[in-house]
Amino acid sequence: MTLWSRLRSWSRTTLGRSRMESDMDTELRFHIEAYAEDLVRRGLPRPEAMRCARMEFGGIELAKEECREARGVSFLESLAQDIRFGLRMLRKSPGFTAVAVLTLALGIGANTAIFSVVDAILLQPLPYPHADRLAILFSSLGNEHRAPASGYEFKQIQDRSRLLEQIGGIWVTNGTITGTDDPQPEPVKMARVTIGFLSIVCNRPALGRLFTPQDAAPTISIAVVISSGLWRRKFGADPKIVGKLPTLAIPP
Amino acid sequence: MDKPLDLLQGTLDMLILKAVSLGALHGYGVLLRIQQISKDRLEIRQGSLYPALYRLEHQGWITSEWGESENNHKAKYYRLTAAGKRRLRAEADKWNRMANVIAGILHATPEEV
Numbered sequence: 001m002t003l004w005s006r007l008r009s010w011s012r013t014t015l016g017r018s019r020m021e022s023d024m025d026t027e028l029r030f031h032i033e034a035y036a037e038d039l040v041r042r043g044l045p046r047p048e049a050m051r052c053a054r055m056e057f058g059g060i061e062l063a064k065e066e067c068r069e070a071r072g073v074s075f076l077e078s079l080a081q082d083i084r085f086g087l088r089m090l091r092k093s094p095g096f097t098a099v100a101v102l103t104l105a106l107g108i109g110a111n112t113a114i115f116s117v118v119d120a121i122l123l124q125p126l127p128y129p130h131a132d133r134l135a136i137l138f139s140s141l142g143n144e145h146r147a148p149a150s151g152y153e154f155k156q157i158q159d160r161s162r163l164l165e166q167i168g169g170i171w172v173t174n175g176t177i178t179g180t181d182d183p184q185p186e187p188v189k190m191a192r193v194t195i196g197f198l199s200i201v202c203n204r205p206a207l208g209r210l211f212t213p214q215d216a217a218p219t220i221s222i223a224v225v226i227s228s229g230l231w232r233r234k235f236g237a238d239p240k241i242v243g244k245l246p247t248l249a250i251p252p
Numbered sequence: 253m254d255k256p257l258d259l260l261q262g263t264l265d266m267l268i269l270k271a272v273s274l275g276a277l278h279g280y281g282v283l284l285r286i287q288q289i290s291k292d293r294l295e296i297r298q299g300s301l302y303p304a305l306y307r308l309e310h311q312g313w314i315t316s317e318w319g320e321s322e323n324n325h326k327a328k329y330y331r332l333t334a335a336g337k338r339r340l341r342a343e344a345d346k347w348n349r350m351a352n353v354i355a356g357i358l359h360a361t362p363e364e365v
Contacts, residue, residue, distance in 0.1 A: 004312075005310070005311065005312030005335075006310070006311075006312070023328070024302075026326060026328075027278075027279060027302070027327075027328045028302065030278065030279075030280070030321070030325055030326070030327050030328075031278075031279050031280045031283075031298070031302075033325070034278075034280040034321065034325070034327075035280060035298075037323070056298055057298045057299055058297060058298060058299035059299060060299075062299065063299040063300075063302050063303060066299075066300075066302075066303035066306075067302050067303050067306040069303070070303045070304070070306040070307035070310055071306050071307075071309075071310050072310055
């Protein structure tokens with residue numbers, strides 16, 4: 001088939017829809033009438049001949065439908081037909097519709113949930129400055145690949161690594177803290193960190209200061225940075241807390 | 253007279269091309285001509301004739317234009333196009349080869365095998 005005839009036929013179908021319908025009507029009616037006239041010539045009474053001609057032709061509507069298809073129904077038209085048919089079928093069987101909608105809802109819901117987790121954990125950058133340049137180092141000990149590093153080990157890495165700009169150490173533990181606002185001791189996740197650790201993951205604290213080399217001096221025994229949540233919960237968001245040491249219980 | 257044969261699948265298009273190759277015809281005329289040439293030995297469902305004509309026109313093998321019938325009715329006349337002529341030749345050639353092969357097989361005798 002040439003592209004031209006295909007295009008012409010298609011555009012005629014799309015643009016001249018009503019014209020094509022009436023043409024088709026005229027053509028089929030002519031056929032039936034011509035056949036009926038032949039039957040009349042052979043001696044049949046006219047009404048009988050018309051009835052006979054119609055019967056022998058078979059389903060006119062079916063033939064018309066096949067003609068429309070043969071001519072190439074336009075894409076939009078068949079799409080609209082399909083959608084209408086789909087909606088009609090859905091209305092006809094509400095049970096199936098409910099199951100289908102529920103299945104879709106569950107599927108979409110589960111996907112959304114999984115995606116939000118994946119997005120938060122894997123796709124979104126960490127909420128730290130220079131998140132793309134952060135790395136975690138673990139030390140390994142025997143079969144344990146996430147063993148705590150010793151202070152000596154940390155110092156060696158810090159002094160000898162030329163790969164990393166800044167290195168901070170963190171040793172996480174559990175302890176309890178007692179606030180001024182709420183006298184109940186609360187078990188919290190706490191960590192011992194090296195001087196430089198917090199400045200890697202935090203530009204500046206909301207109140208007070210991060211650790212400085214003075215904090216490492218032997219005379220000063222302990223300095224604490226607490227989270228904003230803890231500050232609100234246990235200390236009533238008191239700004240004057242800066243410089244005071246809270247009551248801590250830290251395992252040795 | 254023998255009972256008319258049903259058309260073999262896929263042969264209607266070829267017969268229509270042949271019928272209109274002998275001169276422009278309206279749909280009913282195509283039917284009459286095929287019946288006349290076949291001496292009424294072929295049964296063509298009238299309803300299937302028009303979808304075939306529309307299909308052939310869509311494919312560009314035939315074209316149509318409106319004209320006057322013998323008894324002054326408005327009728328649509330179909331003519332073979334150049335592409336249709338080539339198509340008819342190819343189809344007829346294929347059909348003849350196929351018929352020869354099938355006939356050869358059906359005439360085979362035990363000595364030939």
